[in-house]
Amino acid sequence: xxxxxxxxxxxxxxxxxxxxxxxxxxxxxxxxxxxxxxxxxxxxxxxxxxxxxxxxxxxxxxxxxxxxxxxxxxxxxxxxxxxxxxxxxxxxxxxxxxxxxxxxxxxxxxxxxxxxxxxxxxxxxxxxxxxxxxxxxxxxxxxxxxxxxxxxxxxxxxxxxxxxxxxxxxxxxxxxxxxxxxxxxxxxxxxxxxxxxxxxxxxxxxxxxxxxxxxxxxxxxxxxxxxxxxxxxxxxxxxxxxxxxxxxxxxxxxxxxxxxxxxxxxxxxxxxxxxxxx
Amino acid sequence: xxxxxxxxxxxxxxxxxxxxxxxxxxxxxxxxxxxxxxxxxxxxxxxxxxxxxxxxxxxxxxxxxxxxxxxxxxxxxxxxxxxxxxxxxxxxxxxxxxxxxxxxxxxxxxxxxxxxxxxxxxxxxxxxxxxxxxxxxxxxxxxxxxxxxxxxxxxxxxxxxxxxxxxxxxxxxxxxxxxxxxxxxxxxxxxxxxxxxxxxxxxxxxxxxxxxxxxxxxxxxxxxxxxxxxxxxxxxxxxxxxxxxxxxxxxxxxxxxxxxxxxxxxxxxxxxxxxxxx
DNA sequence: GTTCCGCATGAATCGATAG
DNA sequence: ACTATCGATTCATGCGGAA
Numbered sequence: 001x002x003x004x005x006x007x008x009x010x011x012x013x014x015x016x017x018x019x020x021x022x023x024x025x026x027x028x029x030x031x032x033x034x035x036x037x038x039x040x041x042x043x044x045x046x047x048x049x050x051x052x053x054x055x056x057x058x059x060x061x062x063x064x065x066x067x068x069x070x071x072x073x074x075x076x077x078x079x080x081x082x083x084x085x086x087x088x089x090x091x092x093x094x095x096x097x098x099x100x101x102x103x104x105x106x107x108x109x110x111x112x113x114x115x116x117x118x119x120x121x122x123x124x125x126x127x128x129x130x131x132x133x134x135x136x137x138x139x140x141x142x143x144x145x146x147x148x149x150x151x152x153x154x155x156x157x158x159x160x161x162x163x164x165x166x167x168x169x170x171x172x173x174x175x176x177x178x179x180x181x182x183x184x185x186x187x188x189x190x191x192x193x194x195x196x197x198x199x200x201x202x203x204x205x206x207x208x209x210x211x212x213x214x215x216x217x218x219x220x221x222x223x224x225x226x227x228x229x230x231x232x233x234x235x236x237x238x239x240x241x242x243x244x245x246x247x248x249x250x251x252x253x254x255x256x257x258x259x260x261x262x263x264x265x266x267x268x269x270x271x272x273x274x275x276x277x278x
Numbered sequence: 279x280x281x282x283x284x285x286x287x288x289x290x291x292x293x294x295x296x297x298x299x300x301x302x303x304x305x306x307x308x309x310x311x312x313x314x315x316x317x318x319x320x321x322x323x324x325x326x327x328x329x330x331x332x333x334x335x336x337x338x339x340x341x342x343x344x345x346x347x348x349x350x351x352x353x354x355x356x357x358x359x360x361x362x363x364x365x366x367x368x369x370x371x372x373x374x375x376x377x378x379x380x381x382x383x384x385x386x387x388x389x390x391x392x393x394x395x396x397x398x399x400x401x402x403x404x405x406x407x408x409x410x411x412x413x414x415x416x417x418x419x420x421x422x423x424x425x426x427x428x429x430x431x432x433x434x435x436x437x438x439x440x441x442x443x444x445x446x447x448x449x450x451x452x453x454x455x456x457x458x459x460x461x462x463x464x465x466x467x468x469x470x471x472x473x474x475x476x477x478x479x480x481x482x483x484x485x486x487x488x489x490x491x492x493x494x495x496x497x498x499x500x501x502x503x504x505x506x507x508x509x510x511x512x513x514x515x516x517x518x519x520x521x522x523x524x525x526x527x528x529x530x531x532x533x534x535x536x537x538x539x540x541x542x543x544x545x546x547x548x549x550x551x552x553x554x555x556x
Numbered sequence: 557g558t559t560c561c562g563c564a565t566g567a568a569t570c571g572a573t574a575g
Numbered sequence: 576a577c578t579a580t581c582g583a584t585t586c587a588t589g590c591g592g593a594a
Binding site: 084085086088091092094095098103104105106107109111115119121122123124125126127128138139140142144192193194195196 | 362363364366369370372373376381382383384385387389393397399400401402403404405406416417418420422470471472473474
Binding site: 311313314317318356358359362392393394395396397398399400401403404407479480490 | 565566567568569570571
């Protein structure tokens with residue numbers, strides 16, 4: 001079978017099966033938020049925590065095959081509480097995935113500013129997640145200037161205010177909302193960010209449970225790809241990563257197994273395409 | 279040999295050797311920042327990353343013995359870059375320490391707002407560290423109300439400024455400066471924090487350079503102990519944890535191997551004791 | 557007393573140079 | 576080839592002196 005990429009499409013199918021149809025060394029960036037280990041999950045087939053690594057390793061093996069040598073893999077994960085303590089499946093995953101050849105280049109922290117409220121006797125609200133950065137080589141593409149941020153308290157305050165009303169309609173085809181806003185302060189000094197990134201979660205409206213804010217993939221896409229590059233999200237859900245990719249003038253490939261999410265993603269993508277006149 | 283605790287003293291000696299002299303189940307909280315692998319080589323014998331777990335496990339075993347059943351262990355650590363990627367010794371440590379019976383209850387993120395600057399082709403500044411929370415049981419003491427924070431930016435600013443110049447003279451024996459300050463905002467709304475804590479590191483203010491800011495142990499001491507409880511830091515350095523403990527009207531035990539740091543800690547403690555008239 | 561501005565200084569990391 | 580040392584890079588913060 002000839003292996004080829006279907007660009008700017010959401011594929012409704014099993015992640016592993018579909019990945020096998022992709023050619024080698026063809027993707028610039030994989031950014032994805034795999035379903036967390038949880039037996040009880042309804043929408044995805046729940047993966048038990050103790051089976052999680054075993055379940056994921058064949059997938060990361062395919063990731064390794066299809067990713068370009070200078071590409072990056074971003075895994076957004078967080079271990080949940082199992083039986084009163086943090087489960088170790090994410091740690092196990094890091095250790096095992098390295099044996100496939102992956103380099104654990106960095107661990108970014110996504111600080112969820114408005115984490116889900118709640119109160120428990122022995123812990124506080126969980127307001128952070130890991131964004132694990134793996135590469136195939138020590139040298140890889142990184143466009144740091146694309147994510148520079150305005151400096152200073154005045155800027156911070158303005159930023160916060162701007163972020164509050166994250167108005168998608170202000171986004172253009174060639175520049176993300178973030179980029180445009182930053183451009184407004186072009187006269188001001190900008191600095192490189194650190195490995196802690198602060199984004200609010202998206203209020204879970206829509207018909208989709210994931211609280212994956214578009215700004216998260218947006219940030220990594222700007223950081224690790226240039227225009228025209230190919231971005232893969234193999235657990236694309238209702239299409240957030242794909243939307244961010246398209247808005248940034250990159251090409252997306254999305255895989256989603258769940259029919260309901262697939263349809264939702266397809267609809268949102270088509271709406272955006274119409275808007276961008278693609 | 280009869281095992282007993284020497285309260286409110288800094289011990290100049292080897293951590294493991296000194297711990298063996300402590301009685302079982304006698305410490306309420308251990309909060310410590312062990313030397314990271316291959317760091318601070320000037321002051322300590324550097325521990326190679328691949329030997330780190332092996333070096334630490336006997337110590338954590340003693341921690342387990344001396345900690346009360348409802349106590350907590352807070353380990354402040356961060357793996358550094360070795361050969362272009364994050365080393366896994368902290369992950370290995372978590373996995374191994376659990377085999378001693380420790381429960382990995384939570385992982386707090388310390389966001390260091392003023393991380394060391396620098397620019398590299400493949401990563402940003404490292405501005406976070408792990409504060410691993412281990413317990414002996416699923417039920418343990420946690421005084422969440424002690425760390426409630428006033429809401430709003432104005433409060434944060436005031437807090438920071440007050441803490442910055444660390445004015446011992448304003449502290450009373452029975453009430454920490456923090457506590458008194460918080461009391462001033464009694465009319466304001468207070469909220470529980472999350473598992474991401476934001477403190478700046480302290481640069482060399484007086485004649486010592488603090489490894490971590492006093493607010494960090496201060497926060498955990500308030501969270502996991504009540505007045506009169508015993509707090510241990512077995513790598514106490516120049517005494518930051520001990521000072522925080524004393525100001526909060528708890529009892530400290532500090533162990534420090536390096537003579538220079540030991541003397542510095544002792545001097546600072548004595549100064550504080552004089553101020554507090556203990 | 558307050559505010560403002562300059563300056564030193566970090567639990568860092570990379571790449572080049574030297575032995 | 577492998578290790579050790581050193582310079583360059585860069586930013587939030589507290590401190591001290593000045594207005």
